Amino acid sequence: MITMSRLSVMAAAGAVAFYLGGILPAASQTSAPAAPAAAAKPATTASKKTDASTKKSETAPKVRTGPHVYLLRGLMNIFSLGMDDLAEKLTRRGVYATLHNHAEWQSLSDQIAAQYKAGNHSSIVLVGHSLGADAVMLMGAYLGQKGVPVSLIVPFDGTASYPATSNVSRVMNLTQRDYARMTRGPGFRGELQNIDVSKDESIGHISIDKSARLHAMVVNKILGVTGRGSPAPAKDPSASSSGAKSDSASASQASSSSAKPATATSVAR
Secondary structure, X not given: OHHHHHHHHHHHHHHHHHHHHHHHHHHHHHHOOOOOHHHHHHHHHHHHHXXXXXXXXXXXXXXOOOOEEEEEEOHHHOOOOHHHHHHHHHHHOOOEEEEEEHHHHHHHHHHHHHHHHOOOOOOXXXXXXXXXXXXXXXXXXXXXXXXXXXXXXXXXXXXXXXXXXXXXXXXXXXXXXXXXXXXXXXXXXXXXXXXXXXXXXXXXXXXXXXXXHHHHHHHHHHHHHHOOOOOOOOOOOOOOOOOOOOOOOOHHHHHHHOOOHHHHHHHHO
C-alpha cells in the first residue's frame, strides 16, 4: 500500500515536471517583446524622401543675372592665353567673364539659351581668338536660331569671313587678314566694325589676342555695352555714324581709336 502511494506521488510529480517543462520555455520565448518588422521601413522612406528633395535642389537650374562675357580660346585650347588676361581685366572691372574651349561652342550656346529662357535676359558678349573667333560668330548665328539676342561679338583674328546675324547688336572684328572680314547678314541692323591692324608690326596672329592696346579697346567697348564701370569712348572711326561696316579701316585708324582706351589699360591692370 505504501509502495503504491509512493509510485502515485512520483508519477504525479513527473507529470507536473513535464507540464512545467513544456510551458516555461514557451513563456521565456514570449516574455521578450519582438522588435516590429516594419519599424525600419518608415526610416528608409524618410531618408529616400530627403535624398530625393536634396537631389532635386541640387539639379534645379540656377539662373544668374547680370552681363556675362564668354571668352573662347583657339587651337588646342592653349594658344590663346591673351583671352585669360582679358578675362582677368574684365573681372577686375566688375564684369563676369568665363573662359572656354572653342570646340565647346555649341553646347555652350545651348547653356546660354537655357539660361535666357529661364529668365536671364542680361547682356551676352562673345569674344574669341583664332578658331575661337570663328566659334563666336557661329555662336551668334546659332543663338539667333534659338531667339537669343547677343549684345556684342569680338573676334580676334578669325580664320574666315562670317555674316553677322539679325540677333546680334554689335560686331567689333579685330583682324590682320583680308579674308577674315565680317559682313552684314540678312536682317542685321547693328554696328559692324572691321578694324585692320595688319600694319602694326608688333601684332601677329599669335600675339593679337595679347595686345594691351587692343585689350583696352575691347574692355572699354564691353563696359559701354554692359553698363559696367566707365562708359565706352566714342565710336571707333572704323565704323560709320550709321553703324555700317568700314572695310577700309587702317592701322592709323585703329591707333586713333585707341587713344582713349589707353587710359583704361592702366585702370584695368
